[in-house]
Amino acid sequence: MIRFDCDYNQSAHPRILARLQEIAGEQHPGYGTDTRTEQARAYIRTAINAPEADVHFLVGGTQANAVLIGAVLRPHQGVISADTGHIATHETGAIEATGHKVLILPGTEGKLTAAQIQQAYDNHQNDPTHEHDVQPGMVYISHPTESGTVYTLAELEAISKVCRACHLPLMLDGARLGYGLAAHGTDVTLPDIARLCDMFYIGGTKVGALFGEAVVIQNPRYQPDFRYLIKRHGGLLAKGFLLGVQFECLFEDGLYFQLGRHGVGEAMYLRQGLLVAGLPLQYDTGTNQQFPRVPDALAERLAKDFAFARWEKPNEQESVIRLCTSWATQREEVDALIAALG
Amino acid sequence: MIRFDCDYNQSAHPRILARLQEIAGEQHPGYGTDTRTEQARAYIRTAINAPEADVHFLVGGTQANAVLIGAVLRPHQGVISADTGHIATHETGAIEATGHKVLILPGTEGKLTAAQIQQAYDNHQNDPTHEHDVQPGMVYISHPTESGTVYTLAELEAISKVCRACHLPLMLDGARLGYGLAAHGTDVTLPDIARLCDMFYIGGTKVGALFGEAVVIQNPRYQPDFRYLIKRHGGLLAKGFLLGVQFECLFEDGLYFQLGRHGVGEAMYLRQGLLVAGLPLQYDTGTNQQFPRVPDALAERLAKDFAFARWEKPNEQESVIRLCTSWATQREEVDALIAALG
Amino acid sequence: MIRFDCDYNQSAHPRILARLQEIAGEQHPGYGTDTRTEQARAYIRTAINAPEADVHFLVGGTQANAVLIGAVLRPHQGVISADTGHIATHETGAIEATGHKVLILPGTEGKLTAAQIQQAYDNHQNDPTHEHDVQPGMVYISHPTESGTVYTLAELEAISKVCRACHLPLMLDGARLGYGLAAHGTDVTLPDIARLCDMFYIGGTKVGALFGEAVVIQNPRYQPDFRYLIKRHGGLLAKGFLLGVQFECLFEDGLYFQLGRHGVGEAMYLRQGLLVAGLPLQYDTGTNQQFPRVPDALAERLAKDFAFARWEKPNEQESVIRLCTSWATQREEVDALIAALG
Amino acid sequence: MIRFDCDYNQSAHPRILARLQEIAGEQHPGYGTDTRTEQARAYIRTAINAPEADVHFLVGGTQANAVLIGAVLRPHQGVISADTGHIATHETGAIEATGHKVLILPGTEGKLTAAQIQQAYDNHQNDPTHEHDVQPGMVYISHPTESGTVYTLAELEAISKVCRACHLPLMLDGARLGYGLAAHGTDVTLPDIARLCDMFYIGGTKVGALFGEAVVIQNPRYQPDFRYLIKRHGGLLAKGFLLGVQFECLFEDGLYFQLGRHGVGEAMYLRQGLLVAGLPLQYDTGTNQQFPRVPDALAERLAKDFAFARWEKPNEQESVIRLCTSWATQREEVDALIAALG
Secondary structure: OEEOOOOOOOOOOHHHHHHHHHOOOOOOOOOOOOHHHHHHHHHHHHHHOOOOOEEEEEOOHHHHHHHHHHHHOOOOEEEEEEOOOHHHHOOOOOOHHHOOOEEEEOOEOOEOOHHHHHHHHHHHHHOOOHHHOOEEEEEEEEOOOOOOOOOOHHHHHHHHHHHHHOOOOEEEEOOOHHHHHOOOOOOOOHHHHHHHOOEEEEEOOOOOOOOOEEEEEOOHHHOOOHHHHHHHOOOOOOOOHHHHHHHHHHHOOOHHHHHHHHHHHHHHHHHHHHHHOOOOEOOOOOOOEEOEEEEHHHHHHHHOOEEOEEEEOOOOOEEEEEEEOOOOOOHHHHHHHHHHHO | OEEOOOOOOOOOOHHHHHHHHHOOOOOOOOOOOOHHHHHHHHHHHHHHOOOOOEEEEEOOHHHHHHHHHHHHOOOOEEEEEEOOOHHHHOOOOHHHHOOOOEEEEOOEOOEOOHHHHHHHHHHHHHOOOHHHOOEEEEEEEEOOOOOOOOOOHHHHHHHHHHHHHOOOOEEEEOOOHHHHHOOOOOOOOHHHHHHHOOEEEEEOOOOOOOOOEEEEEOOHHHOOOHHHHHHHOOOOOOOOHHHHHHHHHHHOOOHHHHHHHHHHHHHHHHHHHHHHOOOOEOOOOOOOEEOEEEEHHHHHHHOOOEEOEEEEOOOOOEEEEEEEOOOOOOHHHHHHHHHHHO | OEEOOOOOOOOOOHHHHHHHHHOOOOOOOOOOOOHHHHHHHHHHHHHHOOOOOEEEEEOOHHHHHHHHHHHHOOOOEEEEEEOOOHHHHOOOOOOHHHOOOEEEEOOEOOEOOHHHHHHHHHHHHHOOOHHHOOEEEEEEEEOOOOOOOOOOHHHHHHHHHHHHHOOOOEEEEOOOHHHHHOOOOOOOOHHHHHHHOOEEEEEOOOOOOOOOEEEEEOOHHHOOOHHHHHHHOOOOOOOOHHHHHHHHHHHOOOHHHHHHHHHHHHHHHHHHHHHHOOOOEOOOOOOOEEOEEEEHHHHHHHHOOEEOEEEEOOOOOEEEEEEEOOOOOOHHHHHHHHHHHO | OEEOOOOOOOOOOHHHHHHHHHOOOOOOOOOOOOHHHHHHHHHHHHHHOOOOOEEEEEOOHHHHHHHHHHHHOOOOEEEEEEOOOHHHHOOOOOOHHHOOOEEEEOOEOOEOOHHHHHHHHHHHHHOOOHHHOOEEEEEEEEOOOOOOOOOOHHHHHHHHHHHHHOOOOEEEEOOOHHHHHOOOOOOOOHHHHHHHOOEEEEEOOOOOOOOOEEEEEOOHHHOOOHHHHHHHOOOOOOOOHHHHHHHHHHHOOOHHHHHHHHHHHHHHHHHHHHHHOOOOEOOOOOOOEEOEEEEHHHHHHHHOOEEOEEEEOOOOOEEEEEEEOOOOOOHHHHHHHHHHHO
8 A cells, every 4th residue: 555645644754763863862841942942943933034933833733723723813703714724624623612713715726815805804894783793803824725726926915915904814824835835836935924924834744744833923913922822722742842853854954845845746746647647637736735536446446555535526437536745755656656547 | 951850851762762763664544543553552452451441642641631521521510620630730721721610629649539529529419509600520630640649549449439429530640650550659550540430541751752642531431532522622643653653662561661660760769869868758759759848058059950840839948849750760860969969 | 763673672572561560579589490480481391292391591592502502512513504594694603602613504595404414414424534524413493594484394304303313403593483483384383393303492582572582402311400501601690580470471371472473464464565566575484584675776765764684785786685573563664664665 | 488598589670660661662773782772881981980981781790701701811811819709609610611710819708909919920920830820811809799898999909000010901790889889888989990990890680670780891902892702602682772771770860879778778787687686797798798607596497487598607506698688678678587586
């Protein structure tokens, strides 16, 4: 079985495993107050070109989403999200668990537009009985989205502008940010994201780390007391230095970006193979997730040797499947998959 | 600086680090559905002598407490805890975040008694306006407690009996369970705990793992859908196999118990040194936490070379400090500390 | 200004106001433990033909919805509702405030079908990653709906059957139940509702009372401790006897049904006037809410003398408005409105 | 049976009942947007001498507490309260239901001191691991307290000063404020309270209204969007004009103060009778609650003809009971009680 079902089925990049061995004898204070974590924070502030940003390391994405959104919203507010947003679909109600509604808007290949956000804001403001509705309090976007797409810089700038005009903090879920930054044809950089968002996170779990998401808070309004909120959610890792060490490895010399490029490179190679095999792609994605539409018979045959996710069922004879590459994907694995398409 | 401030300041036992290297090339499905995690579950079911128990692996203790307590209580119920219980003092309101009150009772060296629980239950039942009070819905105990003490088997059996008679599920926080099972003079075994509690967890973070708590649910009433609850709390680790691998290492041949004995052995050696130095012990503990009362001048001097926690301030001249040993403590570190007492 | 904007813009039926005067000197224990409230409970048990039902009196509908739904769902579960359901649209996130997601399905004129519920249940069950989604835990329907429509007995029976087969408790929001029971052409009776639902409430606020909703819990599983849940939500009225007295008035000799018939009678008279005036009706409703589509010029003209709600904007030239009659509507008010249509 | 068990066992002052009759034919828009409610707000702003204050009318005290505290606290914060505070003891966890811990301090006859609050604040600030504890976020006091006592102006001023210095908003629960303002020997006025607190409420339920608490928000920081928060909690009464009408009656010409004086007058008369009968008073209270310590035999005898609350059991032979007078207490009722003491 070769796994293309997700981008988190192998442990970690060899450098991280080696570093864990190297620091085995070190003693550190708990909860991320150690020097290695401080070093990792410094690397990230440099990478995002934002020396004043607060950087926290959390274990996973659902946790990061719940803590960030819970930190921003007042009780009567909700978070605007595309209907395909991870918080709207695959977190077992983690946002609602914090008392907040996810206000969904129909996404286009996973993305929202600035105009949609403005419209949602205006609709609420103009409703004479708006006190009976959940008030939009922030905007959540994913980059890459759950459909593998990325925003263009112009799109992100337009969204950011609307959000600031409407006083809606903008949060970007970067669980797969490494693959987004390396996306085929993208013009969005990490400093752009830091400049345009109020808060975001840089996913490690899916890009070479054992686990970990680097949460960046740019808006000073949401910086105070954030560690309390992490702890309250059970997200303050006792051995926080383990998160620091990993992000140190990923950001000390650009490994994170290199791993992103590797994953995307394999995905583009796979994409070419899919197209050659005549399989239409449901979403036009330049990142590590590919969504071919395949005959069910082919899907059944592939399932014997390859793991993948069944995404949609557009008709009786075909399925849209999701194939993920990652930092760990090897060329021969992709070749085997392409060979099996024939 | 030699650290005795906590039992989680080094990464992990060498076997775990080596195992992570060994499995680097393995591919696993996500979220703990892999075979290594299944193996770890089997080892634990054997160790606790409870083949029907459900076993889940969570990342940390606060998370485990919040998920378990949230799983048991109905909205109007609270959890009984000693006033020193971790959930009552050091979790930034994680239990209240799930909508529940912690109903504190005065502990004795961190422990509750069966009689106290019965009394609290009776007081509520007999109060004619009890609908205006939070209803006791379960009981939380720590073993070892936050004061380093352990329950005797007779005490645990009495508590369990009262809890069952009052329909109050009993939960045991075993964040330091390895040191409790190895406690000097204890007569409580892991199968005893599994037999007497409705749910508990076996702490890995403080006993040799990078991170991880093995949650055991004995009471079938709370077994269904528990994975939903973990996910909702953001606690379902994407690379769940990392938890499985670690507990596999700890339970495949008794390493967990051996690490507990090591930590307690060093603590008993330290304890002897403290007594020889004429320092009274605030709590009479046979586990890895020691609480000497030291003159403030000595505390200041020690603080230059040793990390420890300041626990209480009983009077103007003295402090109670907490010294933790662990699976990683080396004899020469303890010797250095003892030498510094003179 | 004559008000057709809602069905709660006048205080209470004269009998209720008179009864309040009569009992002015009476002393009662608090929180609904008085004899008048007990009498009201007895009247309602008789009216619904369910001697074993629990009956509680709450102040308002949003409160009743939040307490009932919070009482039923486990933390990882959500409540299925039509997209137009009051809990999904006009309660400022009151359900999410209890930690639960509203799982919306597209309604047809405000109604769900048994097949939709079955499908939603099956979709969840069959999803291999369902632990990452909110689990459907109960079903919420309104009768009449927010669009003024009512379920037929056959529809209700089909929904109830599916709900029981899927172990999804069925809750009916009867904020306007009086008008539903008197709906033109309905074959659903109060005992039918009590027989087919696990819980529901009989709205008083909109049907002659100053305020108050009679919550009926048929399913014994959700009966214990319900008063705790009311109190926890701040819904246990200190002078609970005020609720008892009002429902005593409404149910001692059928006043509730008579008021429902009056409101519907005036609505049917209004409906005839709307049709004669050539105004199409957006929803085909036999209850006290009528939804004509009117030219915007007419809407503006009417707004000078009549209060109504603007419901939808189907096109540039027209609006759907909502006109409510009630227990208090007088024929001359309706005549004035009809005259103004010309 | 003559009832001294609480101050909410009769419906409402005759003026309120009469006013309800008078307005029976009036039509009002919903949710407190009507002119009568606006008039009531104006009366209250005048009475508290705070023209910029926001005034909202809620149905009950537990609801008011939960909405106000939930409006102020960030997720990781808790509310400081005396251990006897209503929110700490008799609201079935309504505050915890909003996700917040009640941080109790030992009260003295129900009261907190400025020094205690300062100490609690300092303790938290100075704790090096304070991120692991709930952060104090506001202060809750009751006036009168649950023990019938009142703060002096000097005490209130000292508390207010500390709260402002520590950025802890101060909230005053005035469920019995009418009796506090009329308390024997008090020097605290309604404008004092408005000046010294960030928010408070003026209780109607216990002082002549059918129900209702007038919530006053002085601090502009907590004024925006408060109606959303009321609605989210299910506390926005559909027929909000019923609240407006009642507070109009109470504040149009000082009826509220007069009712408070009446209740206190009867309590002072009762108090004299208790002292003459040789019964010691547990708390020295100048308000409508009296707490005599009585032999159990006397308590049993009284219980045949009088309703009262059993408060404490200081020893085997005696009980502390609570006797409440109210706006509705008649002199002959008190005389009957005094006569029964002999």
